[in-house]
Amino acid sequence: MIPFAPFEPDRTRYAIDASTAQINAIPVKDGWGPLADLVPVSQALNAPCLGAWSVRKQDGTYRIIAATATDIFEMSAIDYSWPVISGPSAPYAVPVGDRWSATKFGQLLILCNLGGPAQYLDVDVGTEFADLPGSPPWARYCATIGEYLALGYIAGHPNRFMLSGIGDAGFWTLGQRGCDLQDFADGEEIMNIQGGERGAILSHRTAFTEIALTAGGDYSFTTRVINPSRGVFAPLSVVPIGPGNFVYYAQDGFFMGVAGQPIGAERVDMWFQELADSQYLNQVRGYPDPFRKIAWFQAQGVTGEKFLLGYHWQLDRWCFADNNVSEMCIMATPGIAWDGIEALFPDWDSADIPWDSALLSGGALRFAAFTTDNRLGFFTGEPRAARLTTADVQLSTNSRSFVQQARAVADCPDFTLTAITSDKHGGARTEGQPVPPYPATGVCHFRSSALLHAFRMEIPQGTDWKHAIGIDPVARPEGQR
Template structure:
């Protein structure tokens, strides 16, 4: 009987065959599961926990990686992969515990800010250090660019948390209200601003309990007007909002994961209940989302009950979920710095110790690659050797009338037979606890031997770390009826 490795959807029944409650360190592919890359560390440690990061490209085509801690801003030195302090005169900064740096590019300037400190600006072409942004802009949690305007959301001061404000046309140092297009809007409904992003013809604001669109409308006498898109629902986790293109964004609400202004459920009866059981509810509002530009997966980092930070991912092209057990820190999409042959000496003691493939994206500067900071504050890209993958089937009745004795099984995968094991978990009835066989390797013919008997069978494939493979799609189980029960 051919038993597929199904989607990771732990909220569904384990008996209906099309879902698995246990897939770890594997990514969705069209007809099954593929490998998930591990980490490649590419820097020395930041002096503190990363609280936000970004990359920018100069006119000359060079890529600059910048990261912030609670007190300083740093640039990655791609000569020796250390961090150079480029903080402005306002440093040391004081990023609040529940806040992070927001980075927004406007032309050849990079704006960096949080709710506690003066807005910082960095000249991408001239380099140097950050400085305080001129024009006396308000402190703010969030920012984005809408056409020729820098928009700030969740401002300091009375009712600032419900306010958006934008600069003068094409001038981020001009903030005089009612002049040159600069203005503000206090939102009377929807509670505090949780974030925003540019859309064609304006920008969208996501609040705790509403979503609104601000179209560019100078003919009206105002720079932007306002339209309520969703009057009742928003997000409780501001950093969970991830925009992937016009009209397409995803976010976490109190009852699960959704997409768009109409709250299309992407996690309902699939992963929502599982996720809410895994996360420490105290930190539900701190969930951070980021899109992997190479794999087309939105990842959300969350704090589990054991205190570690893990990820759950949504593949927006395949409409499928995945998860991993690797602990991570701050996540972001970064261009790779480009590691030279001389630079290898700084990261690896010798050539034999280089675990990264030499055609890896991490060695070719400028490739968009998903990144994180490790628990010891080092920058790492998800481009290393593939992680150990665990993939379970559903709990299957091979025969509808009898128990089944399974003598062997063949895994439909391109992983080498020396690179994986397969175990058979059996149950005497629906709801019975699982009794696992020994995890066996395949013989020279590709068959994994078993002597397992039960009414239901659940197969567990484990592919070793570093194994080269691209797909695992099914288990072909060989069994015979062993008596009615």
């Protein structure tokens, strides 16, 4: 059997344990599995989303919040529209290329950006946002660290880190109640804050710093540079994958953790740099899908279209998808009622939501995204059209092969196989016609003579499948020419 190997396009197409061409399939323990399509469930925002969050109230229900460059909205549970809940400082002015940063501090949802004052909302009883008390500085990033609200990349001071007073996100008088700041001389600007109960990891452009909260004394925290030679190039690319661990994009590729363990070298780094538009590499954005254990990195290609490169952090494998979506997030499903379906679709025949979908029950956390027309959707739809390709393999030792048939080792009922042949290593590759399986046997019949054979399996949109492992060809040896 020729396996559908891990997606590693930096490697040669002759390596049987690597594939240079896979699309819209995700790594699973036994090969590859389907990538669910995005199902829009809301009406459209009036502008591109620059941040979205679902926040849990103390009664167990969720509120769905989204923000644009100028306003903040809450999704209606009745008609899935987006009523404005901005505070008095609106319209806001998020700088071009930036996003909102958010953290939950107790029952307060706190949002910040470099273009104006931080905003807060009591998620249990609040009806609209307001300026955070205490006149905190404008900042690009916020995080909750123990009982402190932390701000990083302060307006005018990109290397500054600051803590609020202990237990009070609205207290910002320096030197009192633990409110303190630090300007870092090394590492350049702050790119990300990974907060925890006892401290945080600061990602700089060229370094990583550990923040440790203190139990008393003259300072509320101490700092220690834990990697002086590795940092983050794309600030929005940092994806947390576990306590104290994360993956990110640096100038020379993809890495994991403060130690800078390479995860893309000799696998996807060179391919990614060729496919992505170099002008926008610092805008690569990362999002975790904790349900599939995949960190998705979104980049803009040289054609102007966006694409997704995924890293499965448990299986240590990569995948590629051609979804052109906007903001991605973890979101609670809204629970779509019968009246809600009528509000979202022109008729019942157009409703493409499965009746057993989590979207209908509500309250389930799922990986979500906004479409290019600014509608919130969930990746709970039918499988996307997928393409899996094997390596170029010499099936007969020291000779050509004549392939008579091939069987897909997969639970997929609908697909085609295409034989891709070449007469020598480095020679031109010729693609045959797509061949469907014979219904009674599942076998695809070929008459293909070549030195090297590869097979491409194409699975149509909406096909029900779970695993695709590889191709089992039947071939007889031929001569050397």
